[in-house]
Amino acid sequence: MSATIERRDFVDSAALAEALASRVADALQARIGEFDRASLAVSGGRTPAAFLDALSRKLLPWDRVWVTLVDERWVPEISERSNARLVRAHLLQNEATAAHFVPLVNDAPTPEAGLAEAEALLEPLPWPLAACVLGMGGDGHTASFFPHAEGLDAALAPPPGARLAATAAQAAGEPRVTLTLPVILEASLIALHIESEPKLRVLDTARAAGPVEDMPVRAVLRASPRPVEVFWCP
């Protein structure tokens, strides 16, 4: 029913951030060593800032790294809600300034209208992802796979070759664009970064039996071809 997870617990956010940054850096370095280029997808939200800061300080051939987002709110980068804004502020700094960043939002009024352009910008990245770092909400969503939300089916089972899907964050009714499930599952490293006791309980519930549409993180946990590496701290 469920892919195995490899859970690593840390005493605090700082220790987790450093360990996750090292794990992602190793995955990028390994892919660069093999294919000369590597791509990384990171999530937004409140959790990842310390991890992104730690990763920005890693010594890597960052000019051989392409960075994109697991998902994005369909807002301009000046918005406090923008994940691209978070990545530029916390990851595309220090050593990682040289990385190539491909955001997901464009000037189209909606994700649906902007999807083709966003897909075209992603096309040249070195696929599959070397690393994909997911978060998880208290409702069991990951990426922008929200429970029972509009667009969830298309994100989990997209047309062949579709790397992006338009969804909605049901609670906020906020239009989103997200990597599709197959793109996430192809990543060599799938890391799930969660913090707090409540989120650990959400993960435990998600790992139990139940419909994917109730807790869409289940789609990743159940279909991943390799163990999902869970990084957790209180």
Ligand SMILES: O=C(O)[C@H](O)[C@@H](O)[C@H](O)[C@H](O)COP(=O)(O)O
């Ligand atoms: O755009 C987003 O919100 C993220 O990509 C999303 O999938 C995030 O990982 C979870 O919502 C957890 O968010 P927090 O870290 O804020 O709890």
